[in-house]
Amino acid sequence: MSNSQATGKIRKRALSERAKQTRERVFDAAETIFATRGFDGATIRDIAAAAGEPVGTIHHHGGGKEALFNTVVARRAETLSQARLAALEAAGASKPMDLRSVLSAFIRPLFDLVEEDPRWQNYAKLVAFVSVDDRWTEIAAQHFDPTAQKFMEELQCLLPKLSRQRIAEGFVFTVSAMLALVTSERRISALGEGTSHTASVDHLVTFCAAGFGD
Amino acid sequence: MSNSQATGKIRKRALSERAKQTRERVFDAAETIFATRGFDGATIRDIAAAAGEPVGTIHHHGGGKEALFNTVVARRAETLSQARLAALEAAGASKPMDLRSVLSAFIRPLFDLVEEDPRWQNYAKLVAFVSVDDRWTEIAAQHFDPTAQKFMEELQCLLPKLSRQRIAEGFVFTVSAMLALVTSERRISALGEGTSHTASVDHLVTFCAAGFGD
DNA sequence: AATTAGATTGAACAAGTGTTCATTCTAAGG
DNA sequence: CCTTAGAATGAACACTTGTTCAATCTAATT
Numbered sequence: 001m002s003n004s005q006a007t008g009k010i011r012k013r014a015l016s017e018r019a020k021q022t023r024e025r026v027f028d029a030a031e032t033i034f035a036t037r038g039f040d041g042a043t044i045r046d047i048a049a050a051a052g053e054p055v056g057t058i059h060h061h062g063g064g065k066e067a068l069f070n071t072v073v074a075r076r077a078e079t080l081s082q083a084r085l086a087a088l089e090a091a092g093a094s095k096p097m098d099l100r101s102v103l104s105a106f107i108r109p110l111f112d113l114v115e116e117d118p119r120w121q122n123y124a125k126l127v128a129f130v131s132v133d134d135r136w137t138e139i140a141a142q143h144f145d146p147t148a149q150k151f152m153e154e155l156q157c158l159l160p161k162l163s164r165q166r167i168a169e170g171f172v173f174t175v176s177a178m179l180a181l182v183t184s185e186r187r188i189s190a191l192g193e194g195t196s197h198t199a200s201v202d203h204l205v206t207f208c209a210a211g212f213g214d
Numbered sequence: 215m216s217n218s219q220a221t222g223k224i225r226k227r228a229l230s231e232r233a234k235q236t237r238e239r240v241f242d243a244a245e246t247i248f249a250t251r252g253f254d255g256a257t258i259r260d261i262a263a264a265a266g267e268p269v270g271t272i273h274h275h276g277g278g279k280e281a282l283f284n285t286v287v288a289r290r291a292e293t294l295s296q297a298r299l300a301a302l303e304a305a306g307a308s309k310p311m312d313l314r315s316v317l318s319a320f321i322r323p324l325f326d327l328v329e330e331d332p333r334w335q336n337y338a339k340l341v342a343f344v345s346v347d348d349r350w351t352e353i354a355a356q357h358f359d360p361t362a363q364k365f366m367e368e369l370q371c372l373l374p375k376l377s378r379q380r381i382a383e384g385f386v387f388t389v390s391a392m393l394a395l396v397t398s399e400r401r402i403s404a405l406g407e408g409t410s411h412t413a414s415v416d417h418l419v420t421f422c423a424a425g426f427g428d
Numbered sequence: 429a430a431t432t433a434g435a436t437t438g439a440a441c442a443a444g445t446g447t448t449c450a451t452t453c454t455a456a457g458g
Numbered sequence: 459c460c461t462t463a464g465a466a467t468g469a470a471c472a473c474t475t476g477t478t479c480a481a482t483c484t485a486a487t488t
Binding site: 179 | 250251252253254255342343345346347348349380383384386387389390391393394395397398414417418420421422424425426427428
Binding site: 013015016018019022053054055056057060061 | 435
């Protein structure tokens with residue numbers, strides 16, 4: 001009754017600052033370990049060690065291995081979607097909207113986030129694992145399909161001659177190429193030391209735009 | 215001394231027909247399970263059940279989980295490389311060689327193999343798992359890099375204006391898009407029932423050729 | 429300041445893991 | 459035909475796994 005939380009969930013007591021820090025440390029560690037070894041290769045004890053917390057804490061905050069995995073995937077999904085949709089809207093505001101700018105609005109936000117916080121690199125690797133394992137199609141669909149739909153509609157408007165099928169295929173090619181680029185630290189030689197990924201990202205956008213038919 | 219095997223390995227006795235069948239059943243089962251659940255998600259007992267053999271047999275023929283994984287990845291790698299190089303040579307023989315035919319020579323053989331033997335679909339999924347996990351970069355490099363190098367050289371000849379870096383990136387985009395297509399049974403809706411993947415494969419080749427600069 | 433929900437801790441547990449091994453069976457080599 | 463290398467079998471082992479839990483500590487709420 002005297003609960004001041006308005007988020008639907010009944011939480012009788014707010015998280016202390018310490019607890020919030022612990023929680024984030026747990027999620028960050030889980031993200032790193034899941035990104036490195038995948039879901040099955042990761043162990044709660046690995047995550048605990050990476051977080052510098054005892055095993056019990058991982059379960060306390062994570063609610064079990066699978067729940068923890070879901071949480072970690074979900075944690076950054078909304079931010080990414082928002083960034084993409086914002087970029088799409090920004091692109092539509094200035095110009096009459098062209099193919100490159102639509103693809104750019106989908107691709108660039110991820111690389112921008114990676115640049116401003118390296119934890120996003122782990123997240124990208126995690127998403128790559130998710131995308132390859134049929135077991136996670138449902139959670140992938142839940143978090144990424146709405147935005148993907150929006151972008152595919154935009155592409156369909158821009159390229160009315162292409163069938164829905166071809167738009168979908170082209171989009172899959174684009175997404176997989178994007179994940180390959182963002183997760184390749186050594187896959188593509190010499191990504192440059194201090195130099196940002198900008199040139200490679202430009203290339204990716206150009207490559208996909210051309211693929212869709214310039 | 216009386217050994218008639220000439221393969222370097224000393225095998226005192228040839229494999230019986232039954233043993234060869236068992237061995238292949240074990241490898242096929244391992245391929246299926248590894249392709250479905252990844253290396254860590256797969257268990258020897260799952261593989262044994264899929265092969266209809268007792269656990270001991272899996273170790274007898276596989277030589278341990280990691281060795282089995284390596285064997286299964288290696289088993290079809292040579293065939294695939296040979297098919298690609300043969301296709302590349304065939305393409306060079308007739309025409310003066312163009313971008314589409316080089317990419318075609320890399321991409322098509324895999325889909326042809328999938329069509330003539332569905333086990334290749336599992337193999338492709340397995341390779342997708344390998345490509346996403348840093349743990350297997352070495353075995354991926356061992357089996358696929360030589361052929362990749364050859365194709366990249368060919369692309370470099372055809373597109374002398376592009377830097378080595380861009381060729382490499384474009385090739386990574388191509389490979390990842392190819393793996394996405396071959397492993398997507400549901401990722402792209404309605405791949406058609408009886409209809410072969412031909413149209414989609416054509417699209418992939420067109421997409422990548424355009425990406426490289428038409 | 430008192431209360432107590434919730435965070436923290438690590439020992440313990442049951443289930444599952446890869447692997448080993450002694451035994452029995454099969455068929456290749458002579 | 460024998461001989462025996464290797465295949466087949468499944469029980470057993472040592473270890474790791476995710477999870478639980480009772481005890482203790484911390485700090486938000488009253």
